[in-house]
Amino acid sequence: MQNYSCKLLADKLEITFDPAPLHSIGSILEGDVKRFICGSFLHNWEPPSWEESHKNLQKLYSIEKPNHFFSASPHEWLSLIETQSTKGFEYFLNAGSALQKKARVQDFLLAFGIATNVNNPEVKAEAPTSESKRIDLSIIWHDENNQKHGLAIEAKFQYKITRGQLPSYRKHLQKQIKNDDKIYLFVVSISKNSNLIRALSRNTSWKWISWQHLLIEYEKVRSTRHDDKEFLRFRRTLWDRSGTRKTH
Secondary structure (H helix, E strand, O other): OHHHHHHHHHHHHOOOOOOHHHOOOHHHOOHHHHHHHHOHHHHHOOOOOHHHHHHHHHHHHOOOOOOOHHHOOOOOOOOOOHHHHHHHHHHHHHOOOHHHHHHHHHHHHHHOOOOOOOEEEEEEEEEEOOOOOEEEEEEEEEOOOOOEEEEEEEEOOOOOOOOOHHHHHHHHHHHHHOOHHHEEEEEEEOOOOHHHHHHHHHOOOOEEEEHHHHHHHHHHHOOHHHOOHHHHHHHHHHHHHOOOOOOO
């Protein structure tokens, strides 16, 4: 049954894999992806060529990009918590010249599927609200028509979303933006648990994305010109953290 299910998934994605070239990055693949790629069904599968395997890896992880974060060394002593992760993005998205900040923020938004021209971005972790709460990561910007947009991110590893938390953040952003079409609300977590599923069902304006999917989407669109070694190491450390089940 497992072999049949895995083969159906592979056929649906139109992807086949040779396990051999995965050895070099196997240690950083986690969870369902690792089980899918390295599962027992491959033992009964005729291996594709190296060229085909490499092409599939490029498709999945965008590994053809120069200086991919997979090649960076993580901070092995650090197990990031939510506030450290959002503070890290605040630091790196705000770093450097105005041109670099604009490029990084624009690419970060694109990783969420938000295609927009970014002017005067304001990136803030632990952004205070009028109800004495704090949005994990808030990004406010203006587009080419000087229209104001806002993104609120609720970051989770293991802590639960409390009742009233997401509506409070949405209400705060509505006061700032005054246009629901220009408000973007995301929960980022390792996976969907029952608490998150219930919270999203009560707050349908919020969307969900996993940490690892977000990191790969950013990798696909990032400008290599505006990247640097420490930002790479941060993303690699976050990738490793978001593939674990540690609690804090």
